[in-house]
Amino acid sequence: RRLRQERNVVYYIVKFGMCYLCETEYDDGVKRPTTVVEFVYNEMEGRGLAFSAPTHEKIFRKAIDALAAYYADLETFKADAQAQADKQCEAELEKIDTLGHSPDSLQKAEADVRARLDVAVMKKIADFSTNYLEKRLCSDPDDDVRTTALEMVGERYQLSKIHSQYGSVVGERDRLTTLLPEALDNWVNAIYEEQIKQVQKQLKQVADPDQQQRLLQELQDLFAQRSQIAKLIGERVVNPN
Structure with a gap:
């Protein structure tokens, strides 16, 4: 069971490792964007995993x-994607028929074009981040x-994939703030x-009262810790902002 749950965490690293998850305030007091793999690293460091x-x-x-290379490649990709969007925007704006349209309607048409292309750029960037680590690991030597x-x-x-209450399809990437924690x-x-089972096994093999007492205390602590984590399962959600 432990290995299966461990594998689930690695699954999210492989599939979405470079996806933005949330902002994290670090020791210097500055909040920085945090990817899935960085979040896992922080959690493992904090919990001693x-x-x-x-x-x-x-x-x-x-x-x-791969993080350093990713951030460098991401900046290059963003610049290229924005340049392509700007070029496409200019071409589409030139095709807008200005005759018979008021300044307000022309302004709205231009805003619609820019908004649509901005969304397209954001999707390209999200897809780039999603696929980045997956491609590297799937071709690793x-x-x-x-x-x-x-x-x-x-x-x-x-x-x-699940259907939201509005009927749209929500993928794993969109639910990472819940799924990863x-x-x-x-x-x-x-x-x-696993640790509880190990201590219980040791208890059956120990005859010394002092050792038994120590193991019983350890077992009690483990039960308390497991009880706390059980309450968190399914309830902890990372705030992406």
Whole structure:
């Protein structure tokens, strides 16, 4: 169970590692945009977590190492996408028939064109970020990393798409502020469950009263910690702003 929950966290790294998740205030007091992989890193550092599967750890480290290149490539992509949008906007504005239109209607038509192209640019940037790490990992020279990444990319979860109350389709990328914290909490919960079983097993093998008391206290602490994390599962949502 622990490995399965751990794998779910790695899945979000592979699929959405460079996607914007939220803003984080760091030690210097400055708020900065935080990607999925950066959020996972911060959570793991804060909770003292580590991946138990070597391949998961390798994927995570490669994702962290790719951040500098991603941010540099992102700026280049943004500039190119905006330049293309500006060129397209200019071409579309030239085609607008000015005859018989009031200044207000022309202004609205121009605003509509710019708004539509701005949305298109934002979508291109979001798609670039979504695909960035996935492409790198799926072509990685490490066989274990590449094979695992390809398996994860090919997976289709039932919850990958849900219908909102308005009838539109909402994908996993749009629900990361809920799905990722939940995956992390489920992973931590599975770790506690495993530790509880280990302590319970030790209790059966120990005859010394002092050791028994120590293990009982440890078991009590683990139950309390698991109870706290169980309350968070499904309730913790990251504020993207």
